[in-house]
Amino acid sequence: MASTLLSFQRAHKSLRVAQSSIRHTGTVPEGTSDPRKELIRRVLYPPNIRNRATPTGTWLPDVGRRLQRAIPSKQAHETIERAWLLHRRHVRRGRQAELERKFECMRAAMEKLRELDPKLYAEANKDEDPRARSPQETEVWKSLRGSEKKAFDSRIRGLFPREMRTPTDTPPTGGWNYEYTPILRPN
Numbered sequence: 001m002a003s004t005l006l007s008f009q010r011a012h013k014s015l016r017v018a019q020s021s022i023r024h025t026g027t028v029p030e031g032t033s034d035p036r037k038e039l040i041r042r043v044l045y046p047p048n049i050r051n052r053a054t055p056t057g058t059w060l061p062d063v064g065r066r067l068q069r070a071i072p073s074k075q076a077h078e079t080i081e082r083a084w085l086l087h088r089r090h091v092r093r094g095r096q097a098e099l100e101r102k103f104e105c106m107r108a109a110m111e112k113l114r115e116l117d118p119k120l121y122a123e124a125n126k127d128e129d130p131r132a133r134s135p136q137e138t139e140v141w142k143s144l145r146g147s148e149k150k151a152f153d154s155r156i157r158g159l160f161p162r163e164m165r166t167p168t169d170t171p172p173t174g175g176w177n178y179e180y181t182p183i184l185r186p187n
Helices: 002-011 015-022 035-044 063-070 074-116 118-125 135-143 146-154
Strands: none
Touching: 074 118, 135 146
């Protein structure tokens, strides 16, 4: 039996020799490279991009001649620049005038509200800390459960309710929630 094991070991070479012989079979010698990679490299990074127009249009060899043909003189170029800046100034002043008009209308509406109903005017202009809670709200908050507490905290008074669905032409996929009751803040 010992002789059969001995003959088996002599017949097969060790695995270590086999592994070291196939270790570098997939590598390419340093002087050569994959022709596909070279083709991609030449397309993406041409050797001298200054001799022809780029495919993306970032550099044109005759840009000077083209500009000279489109705008014959420096004076014409400066005139176009001034006209463009003048146009931008007119647009900016128009926007500013529109904002001032809207602000003046809002101020006039608030003055009219102050004359008609001082109580509503005070309610519309009072400063309110959205994080502040009244004692009644604190009591209601203590009685709420997890998701209800989160909804109560995320609801800022005076803003559109987040949990309300946006009006659409189609019904919701989940149907109507008949058990939904909004959390009402105490006044």
